[in-house]
Amino acid sequence: MIVDDFRSDTVTRPDEGMRAAMAAAEVGDAVYDDCPTTKRLESMTAERLGKESALFFPTGTQANLAGLMAHCGRGEEYLVGQMAHTYRLEGGGAAVLGSIQPQPLPNEADGTIALDAIANAIKPNDFHFAMTRLLALENTFNGQVLPDSYLEAATGLARARGLSTHLDGARLMNAAAASNRDAAWIAGQFDTVSLCLSKGLGAPVGSILVGPKDFIEKARRIRKMLGGGMRQTGVIAAAAIYALEHNVTRLSEDHRRAAKLAEVLARFPELGTGPSRTNMVFMSPKTLDTAAFAAFLRERGIAVSGRYGTLRWVTHLDVDDDAVARVAEACERFFDGKQAPAAMKAQA
Numbered sequence: 001m002i003v004d005d006f007r008s009d010t011v012t013r014p015d016e017g018m019r020a021a022m023a024a025a026e027v028g029d030a031v032y033d034d035c036p037t038t039k040r041l042e043s044m045t046a047e048r049l050g051k052e053s054a055l056f057f058p059t060g061t062q063a064n065l066a067g068l069m070a071h072c073g074r075g076e077e078y079l080v081g082q083m084a085h086t087y088r089l090e091g092g093g094a095a096v097l098g099s100i101q102p103q104p105l106p107n108e109a110d111g112t113i114a115l116d117a118i119a120n121a122i123k124p125n126d127f128h129f130a131m132t133r134l135l136a137l138e139n140t141f142n143g144q145v146l147p148d149s150y151l152e153a154a155t156g157l158a159r160a161r162g163l164s165t166h167l168d169g170a171r172l173m174n175a176a177a178a179s180n181r182d183a184a185w186i187a188g189q190f191d192t193v194s195l196c197l198s199k200g201l202g203a204p205v206g207s208i209l210v211g212p213k214d215f216i217e218k219a220r221r222i223r224k225m226l227g228g229g230m231r232q233t234g235v236i237a238a239a240a241i242y243a244l245e246h247n248v249t250r251l252s253e254d255h256r257r258a259a260k261l262a263e264v265l266a267r268f269p270e271l272g273t274g275p276s277r278t279n280m281v282f283m284s285p286k287t288l289d290t291a292a293f294a295a296f297l298r299e300r301g302i303a304v305s306g307r308y309g310t311l312r313w314v315t316h317l318d319v320d321d322d323a324v325a326r327v328a329e330a331c332e333r334f335f336d337g338k339q340a341p342a343a344m345k346a347q348a
Contacts (some may be wrong), residue, residue: 001301002298002301002302002303003301003302003323003326004301004302004303004319004323004326004327005303005318005319006302006303006304006305006313006314006315006319006323006327007303007304007305007314008199008305008314008316009171009199009200009254009279009314009315009316010198010199011316011318012198012202012316012317012318013204013318014202014203014204014239015202017242017246018202018203018239018242018243018246021238021239021241021242022235022236022238022239022242024238025037025234025235025237025238026234027232027233027234027235028232028234029231029232030056030229030230030231030232030233030234031224031229031230031231035232035233035234035237036234037233037234037235037237037238037241038056038233038234038237040237040241041054041056041208041237041238041240041241041244042054042055042056042208044241044244045195045208045210045244046210048183048184048244049172049183049184049187049193049195049210050184050187050188051187051192051193051210051211051212052211052212052213052216053210053211053212053213053215053216053217054208054209054210054211054216055208055209055210055216055219055220055223056206056207056208056233056237056240057194057206057207057208057209057223057228058205058206058207058228058230059205059206059207060168060170060194060196060198060199060207061090061091061093062207062223062226062228063194063207063208063209064085064086064090064166064168064194065090065093065094065097065098065226066209066219066222066223066226066228067166067192067194067209067211067219068086068094068098068100068134068136068166069094069097069098069100069219069222070192070215070218070219070222071133071134071164071166071191071192072094072098072100072133072134073100073133074098074099074100075099075100075101075130075131076100076101076130076131076132076133077100077101077102077103077123077130077131077132077133077134078094078100078101078102078103078132078133078134078135078136078166079103079105079113079118079121079122079132079134079135079136079163080102080103080104080105080135080136081104081105081106081107081111081113081137081138081141082104082105082106082107083107083141083142084104084107084136084137084138084141084168085138085168085170086136086138086168087102087104097226101130103121103132105117105118105121107141110141110144110146110147111138111139111140111141111142111144111146112146112147112150112154113137113154115153115154115157118135118154118157118158119157119161122161122163132163133163133164134163134164134165134166135154135155135157135158135163135164135165135166136165136166136167136168137151137154137155137165137166137167137168137190138167138168138169138170139151139167139168139169139171139172139175139186140171140172140174140175140178140277140278142277142280142282143171143174143276143277143278143279143280143282144277144278145174145175145178145179145277145278146175148179148181151186151189152189155189155190164191164192165189165190165191165192166190166191166192166193166194167186167187167189167190167192167193167194168194169186169187169193169194169195169196170194170195170196170199170207171196171199171200171278171279172186172187172193172195173195173200173201173248173251174200174251174254174255174278174279175278177248177249177251177252177255177278178252178255178278187210191211191212191215192209192210192211192212192215193209193210193211194207194208194209194210195207195208195210197239197240197243197244199316200247200251200254200279200316200317201240201243201244201247201248202243202247202316202317203236203239203240203242203243204236204239205236205239206236206237206239206240208240247317250317251279253317254278254279254315254316254317254319255276255278255279255315257279257315257319257320257321257324258276258277258278258279258280258281258313258314258315259275259276260321260324261276261281261313261315261324261327262274262275262276262281264324264327264328264331265281265283265313265327265331267328267331268331268335270285270287270288270335271283271285271288271311271331272284272285272286272288279314279315279316280312280313280314280315281312281313282310282311282312282313283310283311283312283313284309284310284311285309285310285311290306290309290310290311291306293311293334294306294311296330296334297327297330297334300326300330301326302323302326302327302330
C-alpha cells in the first residue's frame with residue numbers, strides 16, 4: 001500500500017472541500033455550451049491569465065494538441081524542444097492526428113532553446129519546405145522556471161519572424177509562484193497557453209486552453225473532432241474552480257518541501273542528487289540499481305518514479321513533512337550497508 005506517493009503531482013485526491021464543491025455543482029450539457037459551472041471555470045481562467053477566452057479539456061495532451069492544430073495546418077511546422085512534453089511525451093499526436101511537422105531543437109540545461117537555434121530553424125518562404133508557423137515552449141520545464149528575459153526574447157523573436165507562440169503551461173502556476181510573477185504576465189508573453197488543473201493544483205481531471213476568442217472557437221471544433229466534447233462537466237469543473245481558488249497560493253509549500261527533500265537525499269551520495277526545481281528533485285545515480293532501490297522504498301509505502309536509470313521525486317498537496325522524514329528513514333536503512341552493496345553490485 002502506497003502511503004507517500006512521490007511519483008507525480010497528478011496522484012493527488014480531492015479533499016473534503018473539493019468533494020463538497022463537486023457534489024453541489026450546477027450542471028448542464030457542455031457540448032451545447034449550457035453548463036454554467038464549466039462556463040464559470042473558463043471565464044475565470046481566461047480573466048486570471050489575461051486572455052479573451054478559454055476552453056475546458058479532459059487532458060493536457062488534448063489541450064496542447066488542439067492548440068497546435070488550431071495554430072498549424074496540414075503540412076505546416078512547429079518549433080519545439082527535443083525534450084518537450086508536446087514532442088516527446090504526447091504520443092506524436094501533432095504529426096499523427098494533426099499532420100503537423102515537428103521541428104525538434106536541442107534543449108539547453110536550463111530548459112531553454114537557444115535563440116540562434118530558433119532563428120536558424122525557421123524555414124524560408126520556399127515551396128520545398130514546410131511553412132514554419134509556431135514556436136512552442138514549456139514552463140516549468142522538468143521543474144525549472146524559464147527566465148523572464150528568455151521568455152521575452154524568444155517570443156519576441158518568434159513574433160518578429162511572423163510566428164505564433166504557444167506555452168505548454170501545465171505547471172504554469174508553479175512557475176509563477178517560484179518566480180514571484182503574476183501568472184498573467186507569463187501567459188501574456190504567448191498567444192495561447194494550456195494549464196493543467198490536475199497536477200500541482202490537485203483537481204482530479206482537466207486542463208484548460210486560453211487565447212483569443214476566435215482561436216478558442218477554432219479549438220472548440222477541433223476538440224469535438226478529437227472526442228473531447230463532454231456533457232455534464234460541471235462536476236469536474238467545480239473541482240477545478242476549487243483548485244484555482246484554494247490550491248494556488250499553497251504551491252510554495254510544495255517548493256519548500258522539495259528543497260527539504262533534496263537536502264535529505266543529498267546525505268546519500270550514491271543517489272547522485274541534485275538541487276530541487278520548484279516541486280521536483282531529479283537524481284541520476286551512477287552505481288546504484290535504481291529498480292532495487294525503488295522496490296525497497298515501495299515495500300515501505302514510498303513510491304517514486306524512475307526511467308532509464310534516473311529517479312524523479314515530486315512534492316504535492318498530499319505530501320507533508322512527515323513523508324519527507326519517512327524518506328530519510330528509509331534511505332538510512334537502505335544505505336546502512338546491508339541492502340546497498342548488493343544493489344550497487346547488480347548495477348555494476
